[in-house]
Amino acid sequence: MSDSVILERNISGIAAKIASGYKQPTKPDSLERQFKLEILTGNYKKSVATIEKYREAFANRNFACTRFINYEIYAMAKDIEQNDRITFSDALNKAF
Numbered sequence: 001m002s003d004s005v006i007l008e009r010n011i012s013g014i015a016a017k018i019a020s021g022y023k024q025p026t027k028p029d030s031l032e033r034q035f036k037l038e039i040l041t042g043n044y045k046k047s048v049a050t051i052e053k054y055r056e057a058f059a060n061r062n063f064a065c066t067r068f069i070n071y072e073i074y075a076m077a078k079d080i081e082q083n084d085r086i087t088f089s090d091a092l093n094k095a096f
Helices: 003-019 028-041 044-058 069-084 088-095
Strands: none
Touching: 003 028, 028 044, 028 069, 044 069, 069 088
């Protein structure tokens, strides 16, 4: 097993432990931490939903629609990569 795989698993485990402490966050700063932890744990669909919650808490969806779009596209691409079993590059193209 390579060092990068071990590191990824360790980070995912640590993030999962931290994320378990976030119970129904509603404030923008807590929602931001939550979706980032969800990405680290591999819960990509959930992170996209949390980004939407963040936008609603931060401001009207119309005004905050591009906030954290980079994380949203990344999470969508990782979810596609896992579910469709394609390369990340191809998944990123599909996410756009």
